[in-house]
Amino acid sequence: MTEPDALPSLWSHEPRVQLRFRAGVKVADIDADATPGFRGDKSDAPTLQAERNTRFAELQEMLYANSRAGDTRSLLLVLQGMDTAGKGGIVKHVVGGCNPQGVQYRSFGKPTAEELSHHYLWRVRKALPAAGHIGVFDRSHYEDVLIVRVHNLVPPGVWEPRYDEINAFERELVSAGTTIVKVAMFVSLDEQKKRLAERLERPDKYWKYNPGDIDERLKWPAYQQAYQAMLDRTSTDYAPWHIVPCNRKWYSRLAITELLIEALKGLNMSWPPPDFDVEAEKKRLAAV
């Protein structure tokens, strides 16, 4: 450990507590501009982000090291959010801070014909992180109760039971040693408009723009309803949702980094003991 394990003093409250979804919270009331629990401002972000990326990377290496010694635990980050909420930025700037060796990234777009021919959790199960790895879901099985519900891709009789199925699925993962960090990222309609407009101004951003994003934007109220149901019905003790306001990218990145650090610290890891006789190996090495 090269760093003390305390929460940085710029945080007044632990993000895992402060941002945890609580029954009764209404999606329509979420202030995407807010910076809950943080007493600093944007000028504090670059230095703090770099420091915390280093801490995150250390813990990730320890998780990986333990898996080599037989520990089967893993971590799964689930990112859900509307277009432009900043999921890609989290992958690049937060997850990107740790060793690619221990990361399994998967984006869940429109299902392929093969995926559609299976149960909706089939492609999700295939992408689960191996022991010692951090899995990153850029969108996830929650698409099957979000876009699927909003666009009526299947009838209510099909998506309705999925909330319970997802809870059972996640309980199974947690029992098997996967810590799940679920993050719902919220950007305001105004901020989304600015971000989409920026993509239309810059030729190096055109590829991120999809005319369908505007169609989704028009369905905002239906999405709010679907997000509300998701939070109300799938935020469990073993896999709670966290609400992250994302109008300020620097804040959402800091907050999600802390959520990951806190989850890894919760595993109470130390470096694995050697499975060989250290002194005997030193002698062997000296001789060759």
Place this chain on the structure above:
Amino acid sequence: MTEPDALPSLWSHEPRVQLRFRAGVKVADIDADATPGFRGDKSDAPTLQAERNTRFAELQEMLYANSRAGDTRSLLLVLQGMDTAGKGGIVKHVVGGCNPQGVQYRSFGKPTAEELSHHYLWRVRKALPAAGHIGVFDRSHYEDVLIVRVHNLVPPGVWEPRYDEINAFERELVSAGTTIVKVAMFVSLDEQKKRLAERLERPDKYWKYNPGDIDERLKWPAYQQAYQAMLDRTSTDYAPWHIVPCNRKWYSRLAITELLIEALKGLNMSWPPPDFDVEAEKKRLAAV
């Protein structure tokens, strides 16, 4: 492009030319302490590495962006080297500089029972990078003519034809649009001893130590012979090997970063044009 596209002036020669394996080069003569083509020293490395990581990340994003517009090209980095040569450090410090979204990492350890029940290229084909991705092989199909040959895991009649098979396999990949960057990393026996000793001194490094590393070390002459055959027989015009001296980690990281940048520049990419009417979309967005 936020950076001029010239080779940094600290390089006297392009690494892809300087480090390319040439017929007649003997593995036994490789100076692992050397820093070919580089006129700077260790003190120049941190700043230059950070700058070039940024350039590499930009080009990686462009490769990824083009794949979203239908470009099927990809890049495959093949890392081969003895224990402690620094393969893991390249993954962490070089590949780690770009967006995990576009990277597919795969380490090839001892084959599983299922893998052994297939052709040796089966597991390799499954790990090939998708369009727009950078695949990273930490060890690779070359294990099947290195450790397999040195340890007599299959008879010569089985491994002998593999050199030609591998060439045919790689030709197929290149024809299909994958640029292959093959890097043979060389560390000296003395430096390897130091690095193994360090792992035995630090409890946070024990997990990287394997008593089998010493057994491999004792087979150094046989490995040199196997590496020589690999270079002599599989360095092709379409997928040449590069020899990277690795006693100085800062050098090997800078060199491999340049090899990747040069390979990506060779794809002559630009940002993909929009597949929508930009002005029409601006109007649509303004209205919602």
